[in-house]
Amino acid sequence: YEQSGDKMTYNTIKNVLPHFCFQGQYKGVSELTSGNINSTYLLEYQDESQPCLYILQHINTYVFKNPREVISNISAVTDHLRAALRRNHEDTARRVLELIPTRGGSNLHEDTEGEVWRAYAYIGNARALDVVTSAFEMEQVGRGFGSFQRLLYDFPAQDLFCPIPNFHHTLKRFYAFVRSVDEDRVGRVKHLNDEIEFMFERRRMMGSIVKMLDEGVIPYRVTHNDTKSNNVMLDNTTGEAICVIDLDTVMAGSSLYDYGDAVRFGASTAAEDEPDISKIALDMDKAKAFTKGFVEETNGFLTDAELTNLPLGIKVLTCELAMRFLTDYIDGDVYFRVNSPEHNLVRARAQMALLRDIERHEKDLQSITERCIAGSKSLK
Ligand code: GN1
Numbered sequence: 001y002e003q004s005g006d007k008m009t010y011n012t013i014k015n016v017l018p019h020f021c022f023q024g025q026y027k028g029v030s031e032l033t034s035g036n037i038n039s040t041y042l043l044e045y046q047d048e049s050q051p052c053l054y055i056l057q058h059i060n061t062y063v064f065k066n067p068r069e070v071i072s073n074i075s076a077v078t079d080h081l082r083a084a085l086r087r088n089h090e091d092t093a094r095r096v097l098e099l100i101p102t103r104g105g106s107n108l109h110e111d112t113e114g115e116v117w118r119a120y121a122y123i124g125n126a127r128a129l130d131v132v133t134s135a136f137e138m139e140q141v142g143r144g145f146g147s148f149q150r151l152l153y154d155f156p157a158q159d160l161f162c163p164i165p166n167f168h169h170t171l172k173r174f175y176a177f178v179r180s181v182d183e184d185r186v187g188r189v190k191h192l193n194d195e196i197e198f199m200f201e202r203r204r205m206m207g208s209i210v211k212m213l214d215e216g217v218i219p220y221r222v223t224h225n226d227t228k229s230n231n232v233m234l235d236n237t238t239g240e241a242i243c244v245i246d247l248d249t250v251m252a253g254s255s256l257y258d259y260g261d262a263v264r265f266g267a268s269t270a271a272e273d274e275p276d277i278s279k280i281a282l283d284m285d286k287a288k289a290f291t292k293g294f295v296e297e298t299n300g301f302l303t304d305a306e307l308t309n310l311p312l313g314i315k316v317l318t319c320e321l322a323m324r325f326l327t328d329y330i331d332g333d334v335y336f337r338v339n340s341p342e343h344n345l346v347r348a349r350a351q352m353a354l355l356r357d358i359e360r361h362e363k364d365l366q367s368i369t370e371r372c373i374a375g376s377k378s379l380k
């Protein structure tokens, strides 16, 4: 990160800094740009003996209409995680996100323009992976999200606010997509025949997890709902998963969402916005490694119906995100941050290419899952 170099970045945040209980003397800021929704800044402070690092985030209130509810979820969930680790006699340092309060004793600061900010202690000697480069890393990502679900197993899901209604209600997302196509607000629909047909062909598949939840075939659980590999911190020394971050979308959901979204992202051979679709495939070794880590950590509490349907999660979440990117492209880029006018279309096409490869590997994914389930049962 840069030392105080970026004047524009500093100007964006300088009036916010005094409101939080940061320790020491302000030294510098740099923006971290891997998220698609909020803006994230790394702050460096220095007290007499040591540097103190913090994460400052500007919450996107177009996406999160009730930031107070988001922060209240995060505070409840991190308290629960901390207590659960203590009960297991595990160290809590660097293992749970730690909110930094404002001087007024709140977990968020609203500035004079109505913009909302929050801060966390920075987790040192650890990294979050935008790209997963090995099966070992991918297994650790699986352990991170698996143990997150395990530690929240007994958290009452009904106590959480729903930060984004119907976030993974893929069928309602399909209806919203159809509405956007109908409205065609910015005149982009005429070039999208293939993409639209692609979504229509998969509408039944997209509704299948919601249907199982509705019918009680699989249970609601406290889930993370945004399980990209860069939302787990891995320790730099041991390589092990230590802490799950980005808890904005924690709410009641299905374990299939967390499993599926993680494999979709971490086991892809290319970035989410790779324009050359010939580079995009599902890396089966990484899919297997994630499955092993996730299934072993959730050993004993996921039901047989959840376990056997894990591969469906990969398909549904990949198709859902393809459709979300496409919807946002049709709507004129109102939701995701974009760095070019075609960015959302490129992303949608990349997820479609990934889904085609996932569909080709369905049988293999099913047998990988079965082997991991059998393997983890033998560990009991
Ligand atoms: C957004 O902000 P970020 O990058 O963690 C999005 C996820 C998408 C993801 C795709 C609240 O997550 O749902 O899967 O982009 N978060 C929200 O990269 O919509």
Ligand code: MG
Pocket: 035, 036, 226, 228, 230, 231, 246
């Ligand atoms: Mg994130």
